[in-house]
Amino acid sequence: MKIGYPCINQTLDCSSSRTFRLASYSEERLIDTVAQNLACLRRILEYNVQHGLLFFRLTSDLVPFASHAVNTYNWQEHFKMTFQRLGDYIKRNNLRISMHPDQFVVLNSPNEQTVKNSIAELVYQGTVLDLMGLDTTAKLQIHGGGAYGDKPAAMERFAQVYHTMLPDAVKARLCVENDDRTYTLQDCLQLHQLTGVPIIFDNFHHECVNNGEPMREAVQMAASTWQAGRDGILMMDYSSQAPNERKGKHVQSIQEQLFHDFLAETEGLDMDIMLEIKDKEESALKAVQLAGAMGRLAL
DNA sequence: CGCGGTCAAGTGGCT
């Protein structure tokens, strides 16, 4: 089991998500920003290794406007060696890596342009992982997309796009996460049936909407969609409800009792856990402590 | 230099 957090480190005084407005786009600005982002990413990865945080989500913003028409610069070539060195560091330290294209990536949209943009974004993020030389256990996680009043048809469209439009390099890394209102674990399992994509499990979303599966069974069902060797072990996002807040809001800081309970419930199952909790590495460090004490981090 | 409005992109639920 590896434990980690997404995108941002609040201890370090740098960001790997620096960007700028479209209106101020220039090649010089792009190169400068990417260089700073990758330098910061290196520092974050080193911090993670030093603190036993072996799972990390790379920000979608490493390369600003990477899938936008305005960006015609060959950043892939320009930063080839930098990406490679980052990848070497990741592999040398046995880190697990994911990326999470944001909500604008919708493979089953009825809008053709939206689908095209979505694929371009997936190609960008896949390219980052490819340039790092990471194997296909490094994943791109997306959601099922919209339902548009006819979920079965929307799922068919997802499969159609998957089979006919996605490059193999993206398919090899793609996985689908249950969301908190539209695509339940069951729906995701359907998408798995249709395409073979592994299901990345989100415990908090599952609590928000489900079909009655107890947590342990839900984890096992999702885990069974990960092909050993090709995909690696199950990845999951972990969070819990912010007390006294709107339903679905993530907590500010890990609730250790709840995390303990979750680990107890999944005793004997192996998975890599991404803590989607606002205070980032601070909670992840507590989670590492707790999981270690419960004997879950061994090998 | 700090603040608030706004930023490439989509969808659905809530008010």
Next chain:
DNA sequence: AGCCACTTGACCGCG
């Protein structure tokens, strides 16, 4: 009909 939330900040113009 419009706002908010989503893995979310970060930029930029204004005072």
